[in-house]
Amino acid sequence: MSQALTLARPYARAAFGIARDEGAFAAWSDALGFAARVAADPRVAGVLGNPKLSDAEAVALLAPQGAGESVTRFLALLADNRRLPLLPEIAGLYEQLRNEAEHVVKATVTSAAALPDAELEAIRAALRKRFGSEVELQTAIDESLIGGAVIDAGDVVIDGSLKGKLARLESALAQ
Known part of the structure; x- marks a missing residue:
């Protein structure tokens, strides 16, 4: 668990930085929360681990409908680096950063x-x-x-x- 948090932390900070720059904390919370719930589903986790699943297909599976381009690019980066299973940790850390920023x-x-x-x-x-x-x-x-x-x-x-x-x-x- 601690290794997953260590790996997830830089991605959560990056997502937070993008959301702050865009002024879209809530939209990013919703998108990351959705992607984290989907990625945490045991059936989806098995599919995400399948090497036949392309990065684009994984992003399409995890991105909520109407997700912004920056969220889609972020998920593509996670897919490219094989970090999609970390989405629950990334979303949790993102929420902590958001709560601190919003007091x-x-x-x-x-x-x-x-x-x-x-x-x-x-x-x-x-x-x-x-x-x-x-x-x-x-x-x-x-x-x-x-x-x-x-x-x-x-x-x-x-x-x-x-x-x-x-x-x-x-x-x-x-x-």
């Missing part, structure tokens, strides 16, 4: 039950204050948390769940 933090709030909108907005406001950036929240439900929530914002994880508190208490009592 957006993506966070996931996992709770034992669905949280009311007012609580989610309070969490969003607290995270906005902590990171000094806009915050995009996703929610997930994990009943094993018992209560409370776990907030995962990239490198920062805030565990306010009852399950986490019980685990910390158990650890403290064991010492």
Whole structure:
């Protein structure tokens, strides 16, 4: 996995640079996201590895309808360098670069039950204050948390769940 990220990083930076120059962050996000989903499909991955598949055919398979010329050329470069299987990593790294440029933090709030909108907005406001950036929240439900929530914002994880508190208490009592 780390080797794939190392190989994908320069391509993601190149895609980001082109998107920045064109002022087309969203279009590139959509195109790379589509190509990454298609390339990650096990059936397509098998086809992409077939030496009989030409680069042009691979690009036609992966490029979304209406993709700009620069996206098509980028996919052709990946095909020429045999890097199409890296598209999921490239798309992920591109999104990280885009979020940094647009000062957006993506966070996931996992709770034992669905949280009311007012609580989610309070969490969003607290995270906005902590990171000094806009915050995009996703929610997930994990009943094993018992209560409370776990907030995962990239490198920062805030565990306010009852399950986490019980685990910390158990650890403290064991010492």
